[in-house]
Amino acid sequence: MQPHDAGSPPAESAAPLTGRGMLLGLRRVSVLMPGVVVFAVAFGAAASAKGMSLAETLLMSAFVYGGVSQLVAMELWRPEWSWGAIAGLAVVTATVNARMILQGASLQPWFARYPKAVNAFHLFFFTDANWLIGTRYRSEGGRDLGVLVGAGLALWAVWIVATAPGHMLGMLVSDPRRYGIDLVMPIFFAAMIVPLWRGRRGLVPWAVAGCVALLTAKLVDGYAFIIAGSLAGAVTGAFRDDPA
Known part of the structure; x- marks a missing residue:
């Protein structure tokens, strides 16, 4: 007799978020850290070249945390702003970040099991790297949202920390193309997408x-x-x- 046969669906619908999952997310994302560091350094240098202070640069990395869109914003940054310029910057960065709508939608069946407060928290740290890691983890049968949370928190912390030396380097790498840094993200995404084939x-x-x-x-x-x-x-x- 198996009285809990009917209980299988509740077990399936359970929404685990564990410390073990967060550690797994940290381990999985660690291989991506070198590329993230290089990209954060490039942003810090670009911000320095545009005249932003170290505090302003760190605050932008911490609270905006837009990755590619932060570098795009630096391309459009200007010493004096008008409402039209602000609107233009908002449209461009929103266009760049709109890919997150599709990425988040692809993992929505996973997120839907969790409280809105939990989703609001971890989606602040949601990045392309998180999406790739989460997609691969889910395709392997994983269910622990801690993987996504751990990876996101680790990437966020590394992004902020690596922004500082980039700002200090200043003009040295103010032009990412000069050092091939603009190729880091395309190569990184190409390498990560291959296992999804x-x-x-x-x-x-x-x-x-x-x-x-x-x-x-x-x-x-x-x-x-x-x-x-x-x-x-x-x-x-x-x-x-x-x-x-």
Whole structure:
């Protein structure tokens, strides 16, 4: 007799968030730290070149914590601001960060089991790296949200700490392209995405996303290619999925 057969669904719907999971997230994200450090140093140097103080730079890393969008903001940064310039900066950074909507939606079935307060907390630390780690972890059958929380907290702390030496270096690496730092993130994402390959069925959505992104980058100024490529790949994948 198995009185708890009917209890299997509640066990499945349980929402674990453990210290062990956080440690696992820390271990998994540790391999990405060198790339994150280089990118944070590049941001700190760019902020210094734009005249931001060390305190302002650290506060931006701590409370904005936008990664790529912070570097984009530095490209548009100016000594004097108008409401039009502020609105333009907001639109550009929102476009860059809009990819998080699709990334978060892909993990929503996982997040949905947790209280809103928990989700509000860990989503502040949600990054591309978290999404990649979370996606791989879930594909392996993992359920502990601590993995995502641990990875996010570790990345956030490292990002803030690494911003400081970047600011001190100042003009030395003010132009990321000069030292090839602008290639760090593309290489990093390419290396992380490879394990997500699930066979030839995924080739068409990936190819469509890449082609649309490249075409948009050629035809439209700014960062609209990020959203265009993501949406094109997502829609293509949705239409190719089995109805079941």
